[in-house]
Amino acid sequence: MNVSSRCMPSRLLIAAAICLIGIGASADDRPGRALDYRVAPVSADAGGVYAYSQGDWGVLHLQLVNRDDEPVELLCTTYFDHEPTLQYGRRVWMPAHSRLHTWHPIRVPLLDDRDQSTLPFHTQVTLQHGGREVLFEDEVGKVQSGSQLRLLRERYTTGLIGPMQEEPEGMVSPFDVVMTGRLDQQLPRRLTLLGDRNLPADESGLQTLDQLVIADDRMLEDPAAMGAIRRWLYDGGNLWVMLDQVDPALLSVLLGDESGCSVVDTVTLTSLQFTGGPDGRDVGTHEAEYERPLKLVRVILDDEQVPVLVNGWPAAFWKNCGAGRLMVTTLETTGWVRPRQENDPRSAGGQSLPTPYVPVPPFRELMGEFFLVTNEAPPVAETLEPYVREYVGYQVPSRGLVAGLLACFVCTVGGVGFWLMRIGRLERLAVIGPTAAIITAAALMLVGRQQRQAVPPTTAVLQLVRPVPGTDDVLISGTAGLYSPDAEETELAGTAGGWIQPDLSGTAGTIRRMIWTDLDRWQWENLPAPPALQTARLQAFVQTGERLTARAEFGPEGISGHFQMPGSTVPEDAVLVTSSGRIGVNLLGESRFEARSDAVLESEQYLQAGLLSDEQVRRSRLLKQILDQRRRASRTLDPTVYFWSQPWETGLQFRSQSQQVGAALVAVPLELRRPPAGTVVSLPSPLLTYREAIGPEGQLPTGLYDYRSGAWTRKSTPATAWLRVQVPQVLLPVAVETARITIRMSGPVGRLDLAVGRDAASAPLKTWIDPVGTVSLELDASDLNDLDENGGLLLRVAAGDPERPELTQPDPDGTGKISYWRIDSFDVQLQALVLPQEPETPSTLDLPAASDSSN
Numbered sequence: 113m114n115v116s117s118r119c120m121p122s123r124l125l126i127a128a129a130i131c132l133i134g135i136g137a138s139a140d141d142r143p144g145r146a147l148d149y150r151v152a153p154v155s156a157d158a159g160g161v162y163a164y165s166q167g168d169w170g171v172l173h174l175q176l177v178n179r180d181d182e183p184v185e186l187l188c189t190t191y192f193d194h195e196p197t198l199q200y201g202r203r204v205w206m207p208a209h210s211r212l213h214t215w216h217p218i219r220v221p222l223l224d225d226r227d228q229s230t231l232p233f234h235t236q237v238t239l240q241h242g243g244r245e246v247l248f249e250d251e252v253g254k255v256q257s258g259s260q261l262r263l264l265r266e267r268y269t270t271g272l273i274g275p276m277q278e279e280p281e282g283m284v285s286p287f288d289v290v291m292t293g294r295l296d297q298q299l300p301r302r303l304t305l306l307g308d309r310n311l312p313a314d315e316s317g318l319q320t321l322d323q324l325v326i327a328d329d330r331m332l333e334d335p336a337a338m339g340a341i342r343r344w345l346y347d348g349g350n351l352w353v354m355l356d357q358v359d360p361a362l363l364s365v366l367l368g369d370e371s372g373c374s375v376v377d378t379v380t381l382t383s384l385q386f387t388g389g390p391d392g393r394d395v396g397t398h399e400a401e402y403e404r405p406l407k408l409v410r411v412i413l414d415d416e417q418v419p420v421l422v423n424g425w426p427a428a429f430w431k432n433c434g435a436g437r438l439m440v441t442t443l444e445t446t447g448w449v450r451p452r453q454e455n456d457p458r459s460a461g462g463q464s465l466p467t468p469y470v471p472v473p474p475f476r477e478l479m480g481e482f483f484l485v486t487n488e489a490p491p492v493a494e495t496l497e498p499y500v501r502e503y504v505g506y507q508v509p510s511r512g513l514v515a516g517l518l519a520c521f522v523c524t525v526g527g528v529g530f531w532l533m534r535i536g537r538l539e540r541l542a543v544i545g546p547t548a549a550i551i552t553a554a555a556l557m558l559v560g561r562q563q564r565q566a567v568p569p570t571t572a573v574l575q576l577v578r579p580v581p582g583t584d585d586v587l588i589s590g591t592a593g594l595y596s597p598d599a600e601e602t603e604l605a606g607t608a609g610g611w612i613q614p615d616l617s618g619t620a621g622t623i624r625r626m627i628w629t630d631l632d633r634w635q636w637e638n639l640p641a642p643p644a645l646q647t648a649r650l651q652a653f654v655q656t657g658e659r660l661t662a663r664a665e666f667g668p669e670g671i672s673g674h675f676q677m678p679g680s681t682v683p684e685d686a687v688l689v690t691s692s693g694r695i696g697v698n699l700l701g702e703s704r705f706e707a708r709s710d711a712v713l714e715s716e717q718y719l720q721a722g723l724l725s726d727e728q729v730r731r732s733r734l735l736k737q738i739l740d741q742r743r744r745a746s747r748t749l750d751p752t753v754y755f756w757s758q759p760w761e762t763g764l765q766f767r768s769q770s771q772q773v774g775a776a777l778v779a780v781p782l783e784l785r786r787p788p789a790g791t792v793v794s795l796p797s798p799l800l801t802y803r804e805a806i807g808p809e810g811q812l813p814t815g816l817y818d819y820r821s822g823a824w825t826r827k828s829t830p831a832t833a834w835l836r837v838q839v840p841q842v843l844l845p846v847a848v849e850t851a852r853i854t855i856r857m858s859g860p861v862g863r864l865d866l867a868v869g870r871d872a873a874s875a876p877l878k879t880w881i882d883p884v885g886t887v888s889l890e891l892d893a894s895d896l897n898d899l900d901e902n903g904g905l906l907l908r909v910a911a912g913d914p915e916r917p918e919l920t921q922p923d924p925d926g927t928g929k930i931s932y933w934r935i936d937s938f939d940v941q942l943q944a945l946v947l948p949q950e951p952e953t954p955s956t957l958d959l960p961a962a963s964d965s966s967n
Contacts, residue, residue, distance in 0.1 A: 164220050164231070164261045164262065165269075165320040166222050166263060168319040169217050169218070169219050169611075170218055170220055171215050174214050174215060174216065175211075176206060176212040176214070177210075178210050178212075181208050182208055183205065183206060184240070185240040186203070186204050186205075186239060187237070187245070188202050188203075188235060189236055189238070189627075190218055192220075192221060193232045194223075197620055197621070197622060197623045198620075200216060201627050202627065203627050218233075220261065233260065233261060234258045236248070236257075264320055269304060269321055269322050270290060270324070271303075272325045273324070273325065273327065273331065274286050274328055275357065276330065283444070283445065284445045285445070286325065287303070288445075288468070289445040290303060291467050292449050292469045293471060293483065296470075296476055297479055297480060297484060304321070315341075315344045315347070318341070321344075321349070323482065325352045326341075326351070326353045327357040328358065329358040329362050331362075332362055341366065342366055342580060342583070342585065343587065343653050344436075345436040347587060349436040351433075352440075352441070353439070354441055354445065355409045356407050356442060360409070367433070367438075368580075368581070369582040370581040370583075373411050373414075373416070373429075374411060374412045374413075375410070376412060378407060378410070380405035380406065381405060382402050382403070382404075382405050383400075383401050383423075384399065384401075384402070385398075386398040386420060386427065386472065386474045387421050387422075387424075389421055397473070397474075400472070402446070402447075406443065407444040408425065408442060410442070411426055415842075417429060417431070419478065427441065427442055427474070428442065430481075433580075434578055434580060434581075434587065439482055450470055451468060451470075452467070452468050452469055492589040492590065492591075496734070497647055500573070500592065500774070503570075503574075503593060503773050503774055504595040504645055504773070514556065517552055517556060520552070521552040524548055525544070525545050525548050568597075569597065569769060569770035570594075570772075570773060571594055571771070571773070571774075573591075573592045573593075573759040573776075574590050574734075574759075574775060574776075575589070575650075575762075576590060576738070576779065577760055577777065577778040579780060579781070581781055584659055586656055586760070588610075588650075588651065588652045590650050590651075590759075590776075591647060591648070592648045593645055594641065595644070596642075596770075601639060601640060602614065602640065603768065604648070604764075604766060605633075605634065605636070605764075606633065606634050606652075606763055606764050608654060610651055610763065610764055611634075611652075612650045613650070614639065614646060614649075615647050619639065623638055624636065624637070624638055652762035658679070660676065660778075661677075661781075661783065662705075662753045662781070662783065663676075664782060664784055665786075666791070666794075666795070666946075667787065667794070668791075668794055669710075669794055670709040670710075670796060671706065671707050672704070672705070672707075673706075674702075674703050675753075676703070677780075681760075682758070683755035683757055684757065685719050685720075685755060686753060686754065686756075687718065687720065687735070688707045688753050688754075688782065689739060689749055690750075691749040692798045692822070693713070693796075695707040695708070695711050695796060696711040696719070696720025697720070698711070705753070709941060712797060715936070716736075718732040718736050719731065719732050719735075734777065735754060738777070743820070743821055750782075752780065753782050754779050755778050756775055756776065757775070757776050758774075758775065784840060784842050785842065789946050789948040790946065791945075792945055793944055793946060794941070794942075794943055795840075795942040796941050801819075801837075802836060802838065803817070804816065804817050804819070804835060805834050805835065807834040807869065807908065808869040809872065809874075811832075813834070814832060816833035816935075824934055824936070826859075828930050829920065830863075830912030830913065831910070831912055833910075834908050836905070837905040837906075838902075838904050839942070843944075844902075845903070846903070847898070847944060847945045847947055848893060848898075849943050849944060850890070850892050850942070851891040851892075851940065851941065852941045853891070853907075853938075853939070853940050854887075854940075855935060857933065857936055859933030861933045862882060862919045862920075863910075863912065864883045864887065864910070864911050865908075865910040866878045866879075866889060866908070867907070867910075868906065868907055868908070869906030907940075909935070911933065
């Protein structure tokens with residue numbers, strides 16, 4: 113496996129990291145006399161994918177040579193100094209006169225010193241010899257090699273899959289562009305070059321990367337590596353694809369049917385004009401002229417976010433991919449930066465070695481979002497762990513039973529003591545008292561053991577299942593609860609990749625091993641199981657025979673659609689979740705479902721059922737916690753159908769003789785489809801989005817409503833906000849026929865005004881004096897203005913009575929108690945008529961100079 117680095121000769125660094133066990137020259141019968149092995153960790157500074165960080169998985173590269181005339185079976189294991197009984201390794205079989213390049217994952221432990229920069233490790237090889245395992249020794253008797261991993265201490269580590277050949281003269285290299293972006297964002301020079309021809313077929317080696325940049329398409333020839341990158345992306349990675357550097361087919365391989373990007377052609381330009389994209393983001397403007405024409409890949413997109421245009425075509429676009437984000441740039445790297453001038457300031461952050469380039473303003477905005485907006489997936493395992501414990505438990509002896517035994521003991525000792533005192537033999541109580549205490553304690557222990565033995569060995573599994581759109585891949589994260597009434601060895605294994613990380617507390621006295629035997633096969637060996645509940649975190653990527661999707665169409669009563677899912681999946685307790693709320697989903701059989709406009713759930717309601725069972729209460733609490741975590745991560749909640757089912761088959765194996773319980777929460781992105789023109793559709797509040805906007809007369813947002821958290825600010829003074837209610841883009845164009853606005857509030861509001869934006873002004877709709885609780889307003893088309901060209905409706909809400917400040921501030925001196933009011937919810941329901949769509953006209957590019965040419 114070849115590893116290269118731009119910063120320094122990687123071969124020298126690899127050689128420094130390699131631990132070589134020599135081959136004995138003597139003619140003894142020591143096993144392995146013709147065996148050679150090497151362990152090659154490569155630090156992030158040296159290049160390669162082998163970067164290591166505390167608490168994350170990494171990869172060690174193994175090189176094995178068998179020069180003997182006989183095949184050998186080897187076990188290569190690695191451990192760290194402060195945890196020698198926890199080992200990771202791989203079991204391999206090698207034919208005679210063979211060479212093997214392989215790898216095995218390791219999990220770097222959490223250290224007391226978070227700033228520790230290196231971590232010693234040791235690797236040893238065991239051979240099967242004469243029916244027994246023998247440690248391989250070199251010619252001086254050593255049985256293990258040692259070296260150190262170099263640990264990353266900074267966040268925002270970026271990996272770059274760059275070109276293997278030199279760039280054309282005059283072109284800025286991807287390395288320089290990425291480094292310029294990092295330094296401009298005040299980030300350290302932490303850029304890892306992934307110079308391998310092939311990457312490991314497991315995403316473990318990518319866990320330490322916060323961002324990954326692809327500027328070379330050699331991974332197209334490595335489907336396993338592309339699968340690993342895809343899983344890393346959908347699990348929360350930030351990926352940047354330079355479309356001018358790669359084959360456009362890479363997007364299709366990476367995203368499957370969900371690439372959302374069609375390449376028109378490739379042109380060369382000598383004049384560039386940057387402008388903001390259609391999403392209205394301010395990225396600044398920039399114009400430049402070039403002697404050497406620059407390449408631009410012209411694309412047509414579905415519904416991706418386009419922050420910046422160049423000459424009217426997308427220069428970059430964003431796409432949400434599960435818990436991660438993808439950024440694609442279509443303009444040649446040279447167009448994103450300019451040469452540094454003498455009067456330019458040094459790189460931000462006071463870097464001692466600035467790059468020779470300075471980012472143009474639109475590129476600076478892109479890099480701020482790419483590097484500094486992290487996509488930390490919710491800690492699924494930590495969230496699920498308290499709930500999985502509720503599935504497993506043994507009955508504690510009742511208070512009455514315990515109290516009865518203790519009362520019997522007290523009465524017996526007291527009665528016997530009184531009788532002995534009457535007969536003058538009270539000294540015998542010194543023997544009878546302890547005897548009675550021992551008998552009572554034994555009885556309590558027997559009752560407790562019987563209660564514990566009444567529960568059979570149990571494995572409880574809670575999973576969060578997320579499909580990778582456009583592919584057959586499914587990401588499954590979760591927690592398992594392993595209960596055993598007796599101490600025995602835990603059986604944990606995997607037959608299709610993934611991993612299980614058990615809680616290893618209290619097992620340090622045993623040599624525990626996680627051993628890989630094939631690409632996706634592994635097992636834990638010598639892992640003791642305490643006679644109690646043991647938890648384990650798990651993660652798996654599986655390929656289903658049938659793609660997991662949900663599609664629905666708008667209609668007069670809401671939406672209706674159908675699932676496509678594996679045949680063994682039976683959904684239960686389904687709910688549609690959006691950024692604006694939740695709707696109960698009726699499961700109609702044959703994979704059909706509907707979400708009616710009259711089934712909108714209240715703010716603290718997460719299941720449609722009225723009287724909830726204990727299991728439904730648990731499901732409701734868990735769904736609430738997961739959705740709250742996604743909101744705190746500032747993540748847009750795209751329309752998603754959540755439903756519950758039995759745990760999914762993952763290839764992860766637990767104790768075979770235990771009963772299996774648990775559940776899976778499945779999150780399926782919903783694809784909304786437009787009905788035929790002339791259809792009247794009902795749009796409940798969760799299918800509409802709204803946020804504060806600039807008013808028709810230029811009024812700026814006041815911060816009364818935060819769309820990210822969906823919460824209104826508590827106020828003690830009058831406040832006003834303009835809200836832009838957005839109809840789903842897929843439905844446009846439509847004509848609103850009726851609307852119903854429902855506002856729920858608390859506190860002394862005093863006065864509530866509602867108005868609509870019309871003809872660059874506001875038109876009053878309704879005023880409430882001293883409103884209490886919930887108020888609503890029915891409107892028709894004559895009350896409302898037509899939607900704007902992007903399907904938005906402007907509404908103004910003003911709360912508080914400026915003429916009666918005593919409602920909230922009774923004491924003018926400010927010494928009295930202040931009262932607050934707040935809008936608890938603002939719901940809009942629309943009924944609209946679907947209009948015919950105008951024929952689409954292809955985009956055109958106004959080439960700035962006759963010398964520009966298309967390829």
